[in-house]
Amino acid sequence: MIEVAGLRKTYGDFAAVVDSDFSVEEGEVFGIVGPNGAGKTTTLKVLAGLVDPTEGDVEVAGFPSDDPEMRRRLGFLPEESPLYEEMTPLSYLNFFADLYDVPSEVADERIEAALDRLELDHRDRRLGDMSKGMKRKVAIARSLVNDPDVLVYDEPASGLDPVTTNSVLEFTRELRAAGKTVVFSAHNLYHVESVCDRVVVMNEGRIVARGSVDGIRERHGETTYHVFTDVAPAAGERLIEALADPDAPTEEVGDRFRTVVPDMDAVEAVRAAAAEAGGEVVDIRTREPSLEDVFLDIVGRPMPGRYTGGGGAVDETRDTAGDGGEGDDERNRPAEPPEGAE
């Protein structure tokens, strides 16, 4: 449904997006995550036909992104919803339906359905008097007036209270169930984890990881084992020292000591050290890395420069360390991942 190949967007000699490639399947919720300034909004604006790429090919629903037909198939939700303060939700949404030439009876039905589903009351209230959550819902309803196949949402749930956030995320899942294709950006990784089928992680203009959330977690995060021992406090120092060499961080937690290790062999080392210190292993828990742990690891890696003039040249860095694998692959990964991130 969406194909992006070799996308690059520069402003002067600054590269906002560098060599971006990805595709989004029909009926998929696809997430773009990354820290501030990573290039998420720029990518989404290119998809929505609001910003022209400097280089590369972008196709949405079979049309190039500068084709007016593509815009008819797409609903865009900008990061900030620019609403006309004096209008009411109904007048505002009808105005946009009109711009898309939606027949008025169809528009009425569609708008009612969207506002009902989004549980937006006060449909005759001035937009200027509405809360941020209500305005966001109106903006989401606006993205649907032309019944698009593809929805491009920039931070749809940012700055909303937990109830409104859940309702927006649930609504996104329903769009998928209705066969829509959704691309959205987010800072909040929980939002991404709870909704997206696949994601790309962007950092400093580049895609640095991609795949399913679980796939990324498996490749970039490490499962750790938390081993609890009942060594007496007086012998704790001995245990900590004994485990410093295999680099198994150990600390006192309540009436136990907890040692964090990467594998079952290391658990045996803890067992031996605990026995030496007069105790034994009383509990072992595995800890999966959260997407947040993984994200911090990935975006913490050094990146090549973003300026094309004078400074670091960005072009040559493409696929420097990408494994070129298929599906759950990753590309443009900086050559040196940091040592054992916690």
Ligand SMILES: Nc1ncnc2c1ncn2[C@@H]1O[C@H](COP(=O)(O)OP(=O)(O)OP(=O)(O)O)[C@@H](O)[C@H]1O
């Ligand atoms: N019109 C523009 N002119 C110059 N630089 C721009 C322009 N638009 C974006 N940039 C720069 O491109 C980079 C990427 O911006 P973008 O808004 O795409 O990032 P983002 O990942 O969406 O960030 P955020 O999470 O803060 O919204 C930023 O450094 C930004 O300052």
